[in-house]
Amino acid sequence: MKSLQKLASLERGRYYALYVIAMVLGIVVISQAYLIVTIVDDLFLNKQTFDQIVPLLFVLLGVLILRASLSYLSGKLGVKMAARVKAKYRERLLDAYGNHSLLASAKGQVGSKMSVMLDAVDELDSFFSKYVPQRIITTVVPLMILLVVFSQHVYSGLIILLTAPFIPMFMAIVGNMTQRKSEEKLDSLKAFSGRFLDTIQGLESLKLYGRSKHFKDTIQKSSENFRDTTMGILKVAFTSSLMLEFISMLSIGLVALELGLRLVVFNEITFFTAFFILLLVPEFFNSLKELGSAFHSGRSSSGAAEKIEKELKQEVKGQQWGTRTLVKPVAVKLNNLEYFYESSDFRLLGIQSDLPAIGQVAIVGKSGSGKTTLLNVIAGLLQPTSGDVMVNESKLYEYKEQDWFSQIGYITQHPYLFTGTIAENISLGVSATKEEIEKASNQAGLTELIATLPNGDNTTIGEGGRGLSGGEKQRVALARAFLKKPSVVLFDEPTTGLDLKTEQYLHESIQKLTKTSLVITVAHRVQTIKGADHILLLDQGKLVGEGTHNELLATSEYYRTLFNLQGKEERQ
Numbered sequence: 283m284k285s286l287q288k289l290a291s292l293e294r295g296r297y298y299a300l301y302v303i304a305m306v307l308g309i310v311v312i313s314q315a316y317l318i319v320t321i322v323d324d325l326f327l328n329k330q331t332f333d334q335i336v337p338l339l340f341v342l343l344g345v346l347i348l349r350a351s352l353s354y355l356s357g358k359l360g361v362k363m364a365a366r367v368k369a370k371y372r373e374r375l376l377d378a379y380g381n382h383s384l385l386a387s388a389k390g391q392v393g394s395k396m397s398v399m400l401d402a403v404d405e406l407d408s409f410f411s412k413y414v415p416q417r418i419i420t421t422v423v424p425l426m427i428l429l430v431v432f433s434q435h436v437y438s439g440l441i442i443l444l445t446a447p448f449i450p451m452f453m454a455i456v457g458n459m460t461q462r463k464s465e466e467k468l469d470s471l472k473a474f475s476g477r478f479l480d481t482i483q484g485l486e487s488l489k490l491y492g493r494s495k496h497f498k499d500t501i502q503k504s505s506e507n508f509r510d511t512t513m514g515i516l517k518v519a520f521t522s523s524l525m526l527e528f529i530s531m532l533s534i535g536l537v538a539l540e541l542g543l544r545l546v547v548f549n550e551i552t553f554f555t556a557f558f559i560l561l562l563v564p565e566f567f568n569s570l571k572e573l574g575s576a577f578h579s580g581r582s583s584s585g586a587a588e589k590i591e592k593e594l595k596q597e598v599k600g601q602q603w604g605t606r607t608l609v610k611p612v613a614v615k616l617n618n619l620e621y622f623y624e625s626s627d628f629r630l631l632g633i634q635s636d637l638p639a640i641g642q643v644a645i646v647g648k649s650g651s652g653k654t655t656l657l658n659v660i661a662g663l664l665q666p667t668s669g670d671v672m673v674n675e676s677k678l679y680e681y682k683e684q685d686w687f688s689q690i691g692y693i694t695q696h697p698y699l700f701t702g703t704i705a706e707n708i709s710l711g712v713s714a715t716k717e718e719i720e721k722a723s724n725q726a727g728l729t730e731l732i733a734t735l736p737n738g739d740n741t742t743i744g745e746g747g748r749g750l751s752g753g754e755k756q757r758v759a760l761a762r763a764f765l766k767k768p769s770v771v772l773f774d775e776p777t778t779g780l781d782l783k784t785e786q787y788l789h790e791s792i793q794k795l796t797k798t799s800l801v802i803t804v805a806h807r808v809q810t811i812k813g814a815d816h817i818l819l820l821d822q823g824k825l826v827g828e829g830t831h832n833e834l835l836a837t838s839e840y841y842r843t844l845f846n847l848q849g850k851e852e853r854q
């Protein structure tokens with residue numbers, strides 16, 4: 283709970299206000315008991331008339347209203363505190379995912395991770411809205427009651443003092459169990475939502491292979507597992523309330539027995555004192571019990587907080603960017619680049635090359651030779667394990683992140699389309715005139731497609747909109763590049779399945795970009811490879827050759843085999 287306590291202490295002003303409220307509440311609780319006892323005493327023992335006690339009844343009503351208002355006020359302060367802390371956590375998560383979104387999206391499932399983490403943030407609510415106000419009330423009110431009980435009757439005070447510690451002791455044991463269970467709950471929620479998302483995304487493949495029933499069963503198992511963990515937490519909560527009730531009943535019973543004996547058998551105390559204490563003792567235990575249930579929710583928040591902190595720490599591992607300003611033109615050099623994946627044996631080793639400032643560089647190699655990895659390292663999506671991408675003679679990460687990403691365009695094999703019109707998808711929020719967007723879509727070969735759409739470039743595409751083919755999506759991404767006019771364009775050429783016309787469109791558009799930018803292409807097509815100004819030849823993560831097509835044909839057996847194979851495939 284440490285990190286939560288630290289956060290709570292940042293809300294100092296509200297903390298002090300809660301203490302003041304708790305003190306006034308203590309006085310009000312004691313006054314309420316005192317008034318009830320006085321009214322009963324006056325009415326039944328001092329034989330006063332109803333008229334005589336009416337003013338006291340009004341005072342009692344006032345006290346009751348004040349008590350309700352104070353509880354409301356402390357709850358409200360707690361809710362405000364919770365809202366502020368939750369907002370802070372959401373901000374930190376958004377920052378973390380936002381800053382490292384490129385890396386994180388390379389790892390996949392950012393959306394589902396984010397939604398689970400935001401659920402976890404909501405779980406923090408009960409710590410601030412319930413536990414903190416109740417803990418403050420419980421540190422103040424029972425202490426005030428205990429002092430009053432001691433001042434009235436020492437033995438009753440001693441009974442309370444001896445029995446009360448069982449409650450926090452019990453709470454601590456149950457609390458630890460709850461925290462563990464709540465961490466389990468988050469884990470199974472994460473597993474459940476991850477599996478659910480995977481299955482939904484891959485539904486088509488599963489159906490085609492007749493495996494949807496099997497995966498339905500897996501989802502069911504995972505959802506049952508989540509239900510069982512949630513039920514487990516509830517079970518602990520119910521058992522703990524039962525035990526707390528039992529302990530406090532036992533203590534109140536003991537005090538009542540002792541008071542009864544002294545009042546009736548030994549005649550040592552007055553009815554007023556006995557009744558007064560008997561009204562105060564349940565208030566004492568009520569406050570402890572309420573802390574018990576608030577503690578339970580607080581513990582489950584604490585489990586959630588630890589998960590979030592862990593996640594935030596992980597995300598911080600992303601690359602740190604510098605403060606240097608990047609000015610055009612941009613020249614890129616690869617200086618002894620190495621990259622190791624944590625989860626595989628693949629290694630990109632000692633990549634050394636000077637790339638031209640303008641023109642087309644093709645990265646060529648067998649499947650799995652590290653072409654996409656190299657492209658991602660150049661893009662700044664993967665931080666090299668050693669060596670550097672040098673940009674204008676300085677290390678890439680010395681530049682401002684914003685500067686670099688405003689200078690590059692990345693056209694992946696499956697560009698992401700947001701829900702919105704084609705025009706919005708091309709401009710991506712950057713202010714651009716209608717003419718500029720039209721020009722970019724024309725350069726990317728989209729004009730013909732747009733003409734066939736009912737609302738032209740105002741047709742909604744993406745999730746819930748009109749679907750686009752792979753080649754069309756890449757053309758939208760190309761149009762983004764034409765509009766952005768980046769110095770470096772990274773292009774992951776589609777490996778399969780484009781019709782000749784689309785392929786021609788893409789090729790022509792890319793050629794246009796090579797006139798003004800450095801275009802680095804993971805190249806598979808013969809036409810692209812032959813047309814490249816410079817080729818980087820990769821094999822098993824190593825740069826085994828570089829030069830023009832003709833140079834490599836003349837010098838590399840590996841290149842000749844690869845090129846002939848690709849040619850054969852395309853002719854088939």
Ligand SMILES: Nc1ncnc2c1ncn2[C@@H]1O[C@H](COP(=O)(O)OP(=O)(O)OP(=O)(O)O)[C@@H](O)[C@H]1O
Binds near residue numbers: 624654
């Ligand atoms: N995120 C990852 N984590 C671990 N290993 C990875 C990851 N991405 C790729 N690899 C491994 O790195 C190696 C190189 O992959 P990469 O995608 O760079 O090759 P490629 O040359 O682009 O292949 P292809 O032409 O088939 O797309 C492969 O062996 C792959 O299994």
